[in-house]
Structure formats: C-alpha cells, structure tokens
Amino acid sequence: MARTRTACSPLLGLYLAWSARGARAFAERKLRERVEAGKEDPARLDERRGIAGRPRPDGPLLWFHAASVGESLALLELIRRLLDNREDLHVLITTGTVTSAALMADRLADRAIHQFAPLDAKPFVAAFLDHWRPDVAIWTESELWPTLVVETDARGVPMLLLNARMSRASHDRWRFARGVIRNLLGRFRAALVQDNATMGYLRRLGMPADRMKVLGTLKEGAAALPCNEAERAAIAADLAGRPVWLAASTHPGEEKLVLQAHRLARRSSPRLLLVLVPRHPDRGDEIAAMLQADGWRFTRRAAGEEPDEEAAVYLADTMGELGLWYRLAPISFVGGSLASVGGHNPFEPAALGSAILHGPYVANFAEIYRRLAEAGAARLVSSPEKLAGEVAQLLSPDQAATMASGAWQVISDGADVTDRALALVLDTLDAAGAGAASAPGLAPAPAPGPEPETGR
Numbered sequence: 001m002a003r004t005r006t007a008c009s010p011l012l013g014l015y016l017a018w019s020a021r022g023a024r025a026f027a028e029r030k031l032r033e034r035v036e037a038g039k040e041d042p043a044r045l046d047e048r049r050g051i052a053g054r055p056r057p058d059g060p061l062l063w064f065h066a067a068s069v070g071e072s073l074a075l076l077e078l079i080r081r082l083l084d085n086r087e088d089l090h091v092l093i094t095t096g097t098v099t100s101a102a103l104m105a106d107r108l109a110d111r112a113i114h115q116f117a118p119l120d121a122k123p124f125v126a127a128f129l130d131h132w133r134p135d136v137a138i139w140t141e142s143e144l145w146p147t148l149v150v151e152t153d154a155r156g157v158p159m160l161l162l163n164a165r166m167s168r169a170s171h172d173r174w175r176f177a178r179g180v181i182r183n184l185l186g187r188f189r190a191a192l193v194q195d196n197a198t199m200g201y202l203r204r205l206g207m208p209a210d211r212m213k214v215l216g217t218l219k220e221g222a223a224a225l226p227c228n229e230a231e232r233a234a235i236a237a238d239l240a241g242r243p244v245w246l247a248a249s250t251h252p253g254e255e256k257l258v259l260q261a262h263r264l265a266r267r268s269s270p271r272l273l274l275v276l277v278p279r280h281p282d283r284g285d286e287i288a289a290m291l292q293a294d295g296w297r298f299t300r301r302a303a304g305e306e307p308d309e310e311a312a313v314y315l316a317d318t319m320g321e322l323g324l325w326y327r328l329a330p331i332s333f334v335g336g337s338l339a340s341v342g343g344h345n346p347f348e349p350a351a352l353g354s355a356i357l358h359g360p361y362v363a364n365f366a367e368i369y370r371r372l373a374e375a376g377a378a379r380l381v382s383s384p385e386k387l388a389g390e391v392a393q394l395l396s397p398d399q400a401a402t403m404a405s406g407a408w409q410v411i412s413d414g415a416d417v418t419d420r421a422l423a424l425v426l427d428t429l430d431a432a433g434a435g436a437a438s439a440p441g442l443a444p445a446p447a448p449g450p451e452p453e454t455g456r
Helices: 012-019 021-037 042-048 068-074 076-085 098-107 122-132 146-154 168-185 196-204 229-239 254-265 282-292 322-328 347-351 363-374 382-396 397-413 416-433
Strands: 061-065 092-096 112-116 136-140 159-164 191-195 213-214 244-250 273-278 298-300 313-315 331-334 355-358 378-380
Touching: 012 021, 012 122, 012 146, 012 168, 012 416, 021 042, 021 122, 042 076, 042 112, 068 092, 068 098, 076 092, 076 416, 092 098, 098 112, 112 416, 122 146, 136 416, 146 159, 146 168, 146 347, 168 196, 191 196, 191 363, 196 213, 229 322, 244 254, 244 347, 254 273, 254 282, 254 382, 273 282, 273 322, 282 298, 282 313, 313 397, 322 347, 331 382, 347 355, 355 382, 363 378, 363 397, 378 397
Parallel strands: 061 092, 061 136, 092 112, 136 159, 159 191, 191 213, 244 273, 244 331, 273 313, 298 313, 331 355, 355 378
Antiparallel strands: none
C-alpha cells in the first residue's frame, strides 16, 4: 500500500524558498571564500554550480553521493561490482572535498565518473539534475542537503540511503528541525543502516521502520587499500627487518602523545621506527617543526626522503598511501581516538594484517571496535604509557599475528554486507527501468506528495 508523504514543514518551505531565490548569491560568496582557503579546485568550480565537467554517458546511470574521503572509499568495491554486473551501466559519484576528488581520480573504475556535488541552491541543483538525469540516486551515511533531496525526488528518481550512520550529536541537532528531517527521510525508498543505534535515531526522526534494515558497514566488504608493490618492496628492503609501528590518521594533539609513547618504547627497542601519517597531509610542515623542536631525527616523505637507519620517525605526510604503511607495519595505532574525534576505520589495517591499537574515543565505529575487541583483534590504550607498553608487547611476532588473525575473522564474518547492498541497488535499478512504483526488498515507495508551497 502506498504511503502519503509527510507534509512539508514551515521551516523546510522557508529553506526551499530561500534556495530558489536567495541562495545563489550566498553560494557564490562561499565559493570565493573556499577558493581562498584552498578548499576548492578553481579549475572545477563550475561543477559546484551544477555545470557538468563531462557529458552524460548513454544508458542507465547510478548516482552516488558521498561527503568526503571515508564515505567515498567505502563505495569503491560496491561500484566495481555493480559495473562488473552490468556492462551497460555507468556510475556518477559526487563528493565535496578536494582530497576525495584526488583519490577518486586515482581509484575509480572505468565507466565511473567523479564530479563535485553542487551547492544546495536550487539553480545549481536543477542544472546538475537536468544534465545527469540519474536513474537511481544513492546517498551514503548522513549528509542530506534539503534542496538536493527534494529536487531529486521531484523528478521521480528513486532514492536509497546506504551505509547510513548517525551519531547521537547529529540526532540531537536534527531534533530542532524535526519536521525538516522527517520530510527528507520520508522520500527515501529504503535505508541500509550500519547499527542498531543509527536505526533508533532515524526512527525517532521519522524514517519508517519498515524501510530500514541493519546491515553493518560497507567498509567491512571494501577491498583492501591498494599500494604500489614495487614501492612496498623497496621500502621493506631499506628497513631490512627493522621493527616498525604506525600511527595512522592522527589529529592535532595526538602526535605529541604518540611521540611520548615512541620515546618510551624505544627504551626496550632502540632501533624502533615510527611511521607517522597525519589525517590531513597539509599539516606536514606543522608536524615537521614539532619534531625538529623536540629533537627527533626524522625523514619526510613529502620531501622525497626515505626512512633511514638513523631516523627514529618517518613523517609520511602524503595522501592515499595508507595501504602501503598498513602492509609494512605489523602494529597500527588508529588515530582520531586519543583526541575526541570519534575514531577512524579499523577495517583498513585489519584487512592488511596489522594489529590494531586505539584510544577511547571511537564513537564513529563503536560497534566495529567492540567486535574486534571480542575477537582479540584490537586493544584500547588511554595514555602514552599504555600505548608504549602495547607496542613493546606486540613487537613479538606471535602476538601481532594472533591479533591479525582475529581481525581477519571479523572481516570475513561481515563480507556479505556488499552482497546485500549490491542486490538492493540492482533491484531498485531494474524496478526504475521497468517503471515500477517501488523498489523491491524493503517496502513500497511513498506516493508522490504535493510540491511544497514556496512561491516558486
């Protein structure tokens, strides 16, 4: 039975009216500010205005929207399998950051196109949708721009929410615009969510329970991060059996704690090398200055240097090379967890045989870390002293190998996540092609509702 969509809330109506009439000037001002701050690619600014940088390919087109690096990387294996399944299919993926655009340029398969997402002004959104005319639109995690959602739905494009995740903080913010989020969520035909907490938050905000299914995260089924094998072999030969550990995706404040731990760990293992990979490589100069001020002997990847026997720290301040470092380091501290960031993806080191250490702030991946801990595959550290102690213990190869084996088991248990997402997307695409009224798999689509009264 078809459902009637929740009526447009006054707040959403006001936003859409502003998007149609006043947002363009605001958006242009924001673009100028972001260009000056280095947050936009000046050569591709038209894409932010909805003006395509590529022609639309013939045939069916799936559109994925992801906020940034992590969200887009989680989609790569699903996209690859979709394209393998349908030779007539093309994929468009939109993101909002320069770093994600660079990674997509390197890693997207043939028949997949990256574009920057249009800013949420109706003229930009309309230009984007009129050009690309997607057959199915797929949002990931929880970045929902009202105009983009409403205009996509108004064109009759079936919409899915994949890999949905919502934190308590996001839920609490949306409570102040409950009518807006209820209307937006009601336009999605199905949602595959990462955990029970997200399902509860979305349900309280208005997403019908019969359109949601807890699936886990697509990061469980993602392919292992790539690396240049010749580069890996060369660095491994340079290290010549030297003990190594990795601090990956670190944030401000974490580097000092990691370096304190490294200094302590080197008391029992003087040749120990720390590979330090900041989450944002543009912090390389800042971290290099800190290392120099603290008296560390280090070499730096962004300067074209390699780790040498005399260096205690290798500053790997480049983008897109974590696959290399996770392969080389049997022990990995995953950052964003000693600072209150919420943690980063532990499946990446787990898939590549690296034992996992993390701090207490892992709310973004709480369920995953719980499963890894139960399998003996991840250990919590809350101070430099505890981090140093765990690193020293895990330098014993048998301990690190036991943890890596446990992590691999957790990943294997979640391998069907991509399979189930693949089936839902293909079923929805087939239904759209047949002119069906609903996407198979979870629940009927809502009946089209009236356009909000915005004076357009």
